[in-house]
Amino acid sequence: MPRPERPLDTGDEPLTTFARDLRKLREAAGSPPYRQLARAAHYSATTLSDAAGGKTLPSLAVTLAYARACGGEPAEWEQRWRQTHALLTPAPAVNTAPDSVGDESLRPPYLGLSAFQATDADLFFGRGALVETLVDRIRRHRLVAVLGASGSGKSSLLHAGIASAGCRPVVTFTPGVFPIEECALHLAAFSGGSAPALRREFAGDPTTVHLRVRQTLADHPAGTELLLVVDQFEELFTLCADTSERQAFITALAHAATAPRSRVRVVLGVRSDFFVHCSRHAELQPALSIGQVLVGPMSPDELREAIVKPAAAVHCTVENALVARLVAEAANQPGPLPLVSHALLATWRRRQGMTLTVAGYEQTGGIRRALARTAEDVYAGFDLHQQTTAKQILLRLTAPGEGTEDTKRRVTRTELDDTPAVRAVLTALTTARLITVDHDTVEITHEALIRHWPRLREWLATDRETLHVHRQLTDDAAVWESHHRDPDTLYRGVRLARARELADTALTARERDFLKAGLAAETARTVASRRRSRLLRALVVVLAALLGVSTVASVAALRANDTVTAQRDTALAQQVAEEAVTLRLARPALAAQLALAAYRLRPTPRNRDALISAVAIPLVHVQEVDSVAFSPDGRLLATASADHRVWLWNLADAARPALLSMIGGHSDAVHAVAFDPTGKILATAGRDRTLRLWDLRDAAHPTPLAVLTGHRDSIYSLAYAPDGRTVATASYDHTVRLWDVRVPARPVELPTLTTHRRNVKAVAFGPDSRLLATGSDDHTVRLWDVGEPTRPVERSVLTGHDDLVVTVAFSRDGRFLASGGDDRTVRLWNTTNPTRPTVLSGHTDVVTSVAFSPDRRQLASASYDHSLRLWDIPNPNPTLSATLTGHTGAVESVTYSPDGHHLATGSDDHTALLWETDPDRAAARACAIAHPTITRQEWDSHFPGVSYQPPCRPGS
Secondary structure, eight states: OOOOOOOOOSSOOHHHHHHHHHHHHHHHTTOOOHHHHHHHHTSOHHHHHHHTSSSSOOOHHHHHHHHHHTTOOHHHHHHHHHHHHHHHSOOOOOOOSGGGGGOTTSOOSOOTTSOOOGGGGGGOOSOHHHHHHHHHHHHHOSEEEEEEOTTSSHHHIIIIIHHHTTOOSEEEEOOOSOHHHHHHHHHHHHHTOOHHHHHHHHHHOGGGHHHHHHHHGGGSOTTOOEEEEEOSTTHHHHTOOOHHHHHHHHHHHHHHHHSTTOOEEEEEEEEGGGHHHHHTSGGGHHHHTTTEEEEOOOOHHHHHHHHHHHHHHTTOEEOHHHHHHHHHHHTTOSSOHHHHHHHHHHHHTTOBTTEEOHHHHHHHTHHHHHHHHHHHHHHHTSOHHHHHHHHHHHHHTEEOOSSSOOEEOOEEGGGSOOOHHHHHHHHHHHHTTSEEEETTEEEESOTHHHHHOHHHHHHHHHOHHHHHHHHHHHHHHHHHHHTTSOGGGSOOHHHHHHHTTSOGGGSOHHHHHHHHHHHHHHHHHHHHHHHHHHHHHHHHHHHHHHHHHHTTSOHHHHHHHHHHHHHHHHHHHHHHHHHHHHHTTTOHHHHHHHHHHHHHHSOOHHHHHHHHHHTOEEEEOSSOEEEEEEOTTSSEEEEEETTSOEEEEEOSSTTSOEEEEEEOOOSSOEEEEEEOTTSSEEEEEETTSOEEEEEOTTTTSOEEEEEEOOOSSOEEEEEEOTTSSEEEEEETTSOEEEEEOSSTTSOEEEEEEOOOSSOEEEEEEOTTSSEEEEEETTSOEEEEEOSSTTSOEEEEEEOOOSSOEEEEEEOTTSSEEEEEETTSEEEEEETTSTTSOEEEEOOSSOEEEEEEOTTSSEEEEEETTSEEEEEEOSSSSOEEEEEEEOOSSOEEEEEEOTTSSEEEEEETTSEEEEEESSHHHHHHHHHHTOOSOOOHHHHHHHSTTSOOOOSSOTTO
16 A cells, blocks of 8 residues: 655644645545656656655646646646745845846846856746756665756756755865865865865775765764765866876765765766766766766746746846747757856846846847857957957866867966956956856856857867867976976977977966976087087097198008098097987978988998988877877878877878877777777777777778777777787786677677786787787786687796886797886797797886887887887897987887888877888988988088088989
8 A cells, every 4th residue: 555645744834734735636636646646747756745745845847747647727736836935935135116227236137157056046947847856866866967968057956956955965066176175175164174184084095985974964863964966077087187086086976875874965967978988987877877867958938937037036027029039049959058048147237127128138149149249348348468368368268178079177276377467357257257266266157158159169279289288288387386396397309399389478477487497408408419519529620630730641640540530420420410319300301411411421320220210200299199000001000199099190101191080089098009900990998998999991080889898997008819800908907808809899808817916018919819928017928828719728927027017029920929118128038938038138217118020020129218229139149230219208109010111109208200110211211301401501510521412412
């Protein structure tokens, strides 16, 4: 039998009387069970039961649904509801005198771009049914996600909607850059505790959040629970760059809601285009499935209520024609609410008496143009200097999207200069409600400004890559400042060259100081290099003088002359070759000619290496390049970056690589990339723990095929089996996972290899697809037989490395396996008897990547020491054949092109480099870019005493 309803309080209070009459209406209908009423009313049984519970006044929508389900008269019950609502709601104190029209002390009934807060609950209309749905979902589930497009009204629902429903107590905040800190700060304010202490506690153990809440609520009545509301949850992905803090915050929320005896319920407000980002975290799955509340467009009736009732609350009216027009323009449109509210606020300021009119609305420019017009009016009121300042501030307050819409970015007040122009611009933008200044932070009030102000959209579209560089500079300048201006954190090389291209007016004082310090350090290095050059030239002059003296000597002196000349040329060629490598970014044509001239003057191995280094082709990225891979036909190069993207380059003309497309599906740094044997499928993996497969049949427009999950920590590397049947991924979760990818759109997970005791960083298949090598932080390399991928067998454990193993690679014929790591060595194993490896020493830092040439005659090794070393290995005693320099940061990855003519490397200096492997081709490359030809003056400054001989004649 249905459970009887709770008895109502005695008395004639308006709320009790209203609930009693609802119950009488249900009794007159035959007392149908609430489950039966729910089917007729389209509200949950709990919502309908609470409507007649006498604790709170139900919304009008719920009341009318209840009445219809019980056979009541809707018009009568609407009147009853309004009478009760009026008795329960104190009349607002407003000035209704005729001259109050121009009195701006009258509270505006509309909030413009600002979201409704708890204090605005009396003006929050049109979302009654949604509020009921949310309250019901919170009652049923401990972890709830409120999803909706930008502008759908999520924030207003989470603030004013929850407040109007009487959910208490509530703690609401946004994640920001440091979500653990924000959580600690707001819970400390709620509990009266110490924010720094809570931050340390939550950072050390995120699972203690729910215990702190239980402690705070210990003196509250039994059953009291805290509602923890995290609005703009997408900031966790757009603003928080620390992956570990992001994961700790998610763990804290999920555990706080689901722990045994928890007294916390968690509600997340998430922009719908970040659903995929959230879905990658298993802890959020309950909120995204059974605990989901979708905030969709308002219906015409809901819009009408949201337009008319706020005006009525301050004794204003809205012309019926204006209501009809607004409903027609905004109903069922995505994200129109901020625009409607802004247009209504502008119209209210142009009201006639106490009436909002169509004429006033048309003066604002309407829904689509009112916001742009307001922004343009404010911008036009600035002088030229203030307009430039406004542009830089608004760009700084915007985070460019990566596969998502551009979003607003909250910044601290200290990130902006404290100048009269900045203060004037902030005041004007704040007065117009285009931005919000709160304590020590500044942000755009609503993303509708980003979408609907053409001028701002144009600014954002002009040079997005420059904006990325600027955002990175801002973050790095803050790191520099926090490390007490440590010189080791300054930019060098490509990063410095990219940053100096930023307009000086775009930078704050701190950013300018950071850039100037980097430039000063670079100048100091250049001066030191020139000082060495002057000393060498002085030596050359002395040698030349000795040479002059020797001309009057005997035949023996003539022989000495030859020796002195040779010594001069050798020293001079080596010095010029080194200078050429340092000049290749600033003056590539001159660098190429100097390197070639030095090599021809003295064709030593060092000068050959300098020539190859000087003509390496840079592929510039906005962040670190962690992995590189050639397609099987050599016509594509994939570069995986810390900017969450994989860049695809067209190498049809290897001398002029062209960016073909960018793949932006990952939510964090991409660590690994590999092509399948056909070149039609690309595999990518990274810090977001996912392996992704992409269809490259149209390489200019890659399409996703599959997202594979299962790893519990970052994926460091991956390998495609040569037969194309299997992919292996190595992870920080200490495992290697195998995947059957014969049907790329429907991969199948195979057994996991779990015998490594620490992070697994390296994985590689042998040429027969049967042998698999894995390298780990446990200092071992393990060999596996995966001929039957469903039954992998560990064959052997190779020991010998004294530190972490970072990279492994097989030779093309499978006879050799190379490995490298933190012990700064490369070890070369014979796979038929891998007990006594050959040790290759020479790197001065971690060996990050190894690769065999297609002809198996050479091995390349990359290192944190900024160098690339090539080893000749056809004989029993491998020898170092070349040392290539050119990167200004750690080299993270190296690979050979299928024809062996090129090497590709990726580095944390934000570049990938494409190298020629043959000095003759390098010389041809030098002449291809030797424009303009080196002048006699340039020649004499670098080759004093050597006759002018440009290495590349016109037409060569």
